[in-house]
Amino acid sequence: MGGEDLPAASGAFILSGQAIAERLRIERENRGWSLSDLAERSGVSKAMISKIERCEASPTATVLGRLSGAFGLPLSVLLALAERADDRLSRMSDQPVWTDPETGYTRRAVSVPNGGLLELIEVTLPAGVRIPYPASAFAFQRQQIWLLSGQLDFSEGETLHHLAPGDCLELGPPSACVFFNPGAEPSRYLVALTRR
Incomplete structure (x- = not known):
């Protein structure tokens, strides 16, 4: 079982840690916040935020909830934005x-x-x-x-x-x-x- 990827349910979309990390970085930078600013607003340590943004750690639901709250976004919105991060074409x-x-x-x-x-x-x-x-x-x-x-x-x-x-x-x-x-x-x- 170790680090194996579990198969996704049929038709399910698995949101990558990289997409979440990129979304968090974009939200932070769009606000002009440093890692310290986000840490202060969210109650999540600067070291943990840095690891998440570098894809060295996966955020828990609790951590994501704190980060989304700091941004003033519902968690569902934050995840939806991360899900669409790869969309580069707007027809x-x-x-x-x-x-x-x-x-x-x-x-x-x-x-x-x-x-x-x-x-x-x-x-x-x-x-x-x-x-x-x-x-x-x-x-x-x-x-x-x-x-x-x-x-x-x-x-x-x-x-x-x-x-x-x-x-x-x-x-x-x-x-x-x-x-x-x-x-x-x-x-x-x-x-x-x-x-x-």
Whole structure:
């Protein structure tokens, strides 16, 4: 019995220790936490977290529960993210699209759903539509906007940027912002996000 792998039940998916280790590292780094930070927040020793991330130790359910709690994630979500870690292709037919029922604004999540450091979102903003966001919406992320077609007026605090197709804008420090399409046609743009 020793270190032999047990056969999986028919149709079962076995989540690898490497996938869990990588997910834990990604979650920690996305938050800008050191090993010591995570240890303090979770009550799991820094040495144990380091061993888990290096695949030198397998976390118990109790340890995983403490780590997921420190991240503010249910354990099921943490494991689901680890399970999808190998997904590197996001087919257009599988990309979730949300449409604002009031304005017709659409938002397509382009990126693979593995919780990586970069998130890509395709937005279509109908003619004449204005979408405001508070500064708090930008507090934990960095963004760039790349206009693919149409026109876009982007207000960042007191600064107004008139974007034409092909223009790319990196947002500055968090401030109240407004996306506005002044044209007669829909504007289509890509938003690239990374966590601060």
